[in-house]
Every structure is written in C-alpha cells, then in structure tokens.
Amino acid sequence: MRRSGATLDFDVDTTSGHPLYIPNGDLLTANKWHHVVFTWDGNVTGTNAKWYVNGVNKTLANIAGSGSRTSDSGYSPYIGALCSGCYFNGQIDEVRIYNRALSAEEIKRLYLLGN
Numbered sequence: 001m002r003r004s005g006a007t008l009d010f011d012v013d014t015t016s017g018h019p020l021y022i023p024n025g026d027l028l029t030a031n032k033w034h035h036v037v038f039t040w041d042g043n044v045t046g047t048n049a050k051w052y053v054n055g056v057n058k059t060l061a062n063i064a065g066s067g068s069r070t071s072d073s074g075y076s077p078y079i080g081a082l083c084s085g086c087y088f089n090g091q092i093d094e095v096r097i098y099n100r101a102l103s104a105e106e107i108k109r110l111y112l113l114g115n
Contacts, residue, residue, distance in 0.1 A: 010038050010049075028053070033093075034053055035052075035053070035054050035055065035110070035111045036051075036052070037052040037053075037102065037107050037110070038051055038052075039052075039101040039102055039107075040101065048101065050101075052104070052111075054111055055107060055110075055111035055112065079092065094114075
C-alpha cells in the first residue's frame with residue numbers, strides 16, 4: 001500500500017504484471033489523521049477489492065489485473081512505500097493485517113473506536 005499525491009493504491013504481483021487497486025479521487029487531507037482500510041479477497045480482477053476512509057466505502061477508479069497471483073515468498077511487504085527509496089511522507093499508526101476481508105460494519109466499528 002502506498003500514497004501518491006492525495007490518493008492511495010495497493011498493488012499485487014501477478015504473472016501478467018502488477019494490478020493496481022486505486023480509489024476514485026483524492027482521499028486524504030494533509031495534516032489530518034485518517035482511518036484507512038483496504039479489503040481484498042485475493043482475486044486479481046479486484047471484483048471484491050474495497051477502500052474505506054474514515055469508515056466510508058470509496059469507489060474504485062482503476063482495477064487492472066489478469067493472470068494469476070505469484071508466490072509471496074521471498075518478498076518483503078512494504079507499508080507506506082512501493083520499494084526502497086519510495087516512501088510515504090507522513091505518520092502511520094496501528095497497522096493491522098487480517099487473514100480475511102472485514103465487513104463494512106466491522107470497519108465502521110474500528111473507525112469509531114479510534115474517535
């Protein structure tokens with residue numbers, strides 16, 4: 001997951017490239033905290049990929065994916081960066097990774113817990 005300008009994206013390695021899951025429009029305001037959640041079921045077409053900002057589901061603008069997922073072994077995950085030298089300019093707090101996609105209700109509850 002990384003930030004480019006005021007948008008966010010999440011990309012996945014596949015046999016045909018790197019599909020990007022990008023929310024529609026600018027989501028983040030500088031100098032404000034945001035609760036950001038990305039859910040994904042592992043399908044490279046992105047039919048069930050969703051972005052939530054401050055508990056609200058945002059429309060996806062770009063889903064480009066085909067092929068099949070490649071193995072994640074041998075890769076290090078990056079949070080706030082794409083690769084070495086490509087970093088998010090801000091603060092990240094309370095990173096959570098689940099082994100399932102959270103429901104909209106669960107995401108809203110997590111957002112409200114932080115307020």
